Amino acid sequence: SEFEVDWEGPDNPRDYITIVPADAPEDAYESYQRTSRGTPLSLTAPDALGSYEVRYVVQQSKRVLASQPVTLTPVSAHVKAPEEIPAGSEFEVDWEGPDNPRDYITIVPADAPEDAYESYQRTSRGSPLSLTAPDALGSYEVRYVVQQSRRVLASQPVTLTPVTASLMISEPIVPGGEFEVKWQGPDNPRDYITIVPAGAPEDAYESYQRTNRGSPLTLAAPEAPGDYEVRYVIQQSRRVLASEPVSVGAGEVSLNVEGSAEAGGVVNVAWQGPGRYEDFIQIVAADAPDDAEAIREARASQGSPLQMFAPASAGEYELRYRASDSGEILGRQQFQVK
Incomplete structure (x- = not known):
């Protein structure tokens, strides 16, 4: 002291x-x-x-x-932690002891030497303290350690228990677009949800979001179509706790004009596709370039079928399904205005 x-x-x-x-x-x-x-x-x-x-x-x-x-004279200490701790999680430790300069509370394997430490906090931070459990299983000890001599003044055995996670992904996933992930899991400090190519190493990541942002999360889809995995990853160990295979692509997109279209009238459009709020059903001239401004457009979120005003002039036109976040045209269908 x-x-x-x-x-x-x-x-x-x-x-x-x-x-x-x-x-x-x-x-x-x-x-x-x-x-x-x-x-x-x-x-x-x-x-x-x-x-x-x-x-x-x-x-x-x-x-x-x-x-x-x-x-x-002798000094004593006492530590109190949960007997069972989910692997990788934060937990609280109540302690009593001398609080000498730089003394600390740590968690280590049950048979670790006295000078071993993993996650730790200085006793100067008060009681209770928060520690992060290793992403491991089995028998561990929470210890009060005297910094000066590395002597263990008090310890308590604890058991690290398994944790699980699950993922639910909204599909289809459009290249370069965004998609939603609902998840359940331990939400350890800095855990994250990511999308990576199928079969990528455990420590790989591309677009990601920390789990502390809640559920659901929004991720950015890769630009390249193909097979991918959405993963729940434990930050501490980079271990993949849960994964779901997904396909990045437009999915099935179709457009069709129901009945006839009269100039200046109403066009009834039946369509199938992702149906996201950001997506648009557009009417353009039949020979218009892909980046042409729409003559008429409506949000896909309005549902199918939807009604649009027909162009004022008769002629050949094209319906387009455009993903507005990537600008990609996912489907097209020519039709005639009489």
Whole structure:
């Protein structure tokens, strides 16, 4: 622990106050402070028991100018954590103990050496503390460790238990578009949902969102069509906890004019496709380039069939299904306005 020392003396340059074993030679020192820091001074007692001395030492000659015998007494600590902890999750630890400078609470495998540590927090942060469990299974220990000596002052056995996750993806997924993912899982710190090519390594990621944003999440689809996987990934270990195969492509898109279309009248359009709010059903001239401005358009979210005003002039026209986020034309159908 830390303790205070009041002192009087010459305060020569670099003189110091120290604590050492009672029979230590005059030039011995452990924790010390220069007298230039004033009185009282704070020293840190060794993590030991028995007879010690606090000494005023003249730096120039290493002569002990004054000393006082002290006795170092035992200290104790206590830690309380859940007996079962989901792998990779955050959990709270209540603790009591000396709270020496830089003492810490940690979680380690049950048979780990005393100086081992994984996730930890300094006791100076108070009680309770939050630790992150390893993404592992089996027997572990939560420990109070004295920083100075790495001595384990208290420990509690805990068991790390399995966790699961699930994913539900809205399809079809349009290249370059966005899609929604509903998920369930542990929501550990910085866990994420991502989409990657099918068979990609566990630590691969492309478009992703942290799970702390809630469910559902919106991901950006790859530009290239093909087979992919949506994954729930544990940030700590990069382990894939759940995955779902998906196909990136337009899916089946069709357009059809129901009945005849009269100039300046109403066109009834039956269609099939993704039906996202951002998508549009458009009417353009039959020979219009792909980037042509629509003569008429309506949001696909209005459903099928939908009604649109026909062009004012008779002629050949084209219906187009456009994904507005990528600009891609997913389907087209020519028709005649009389």
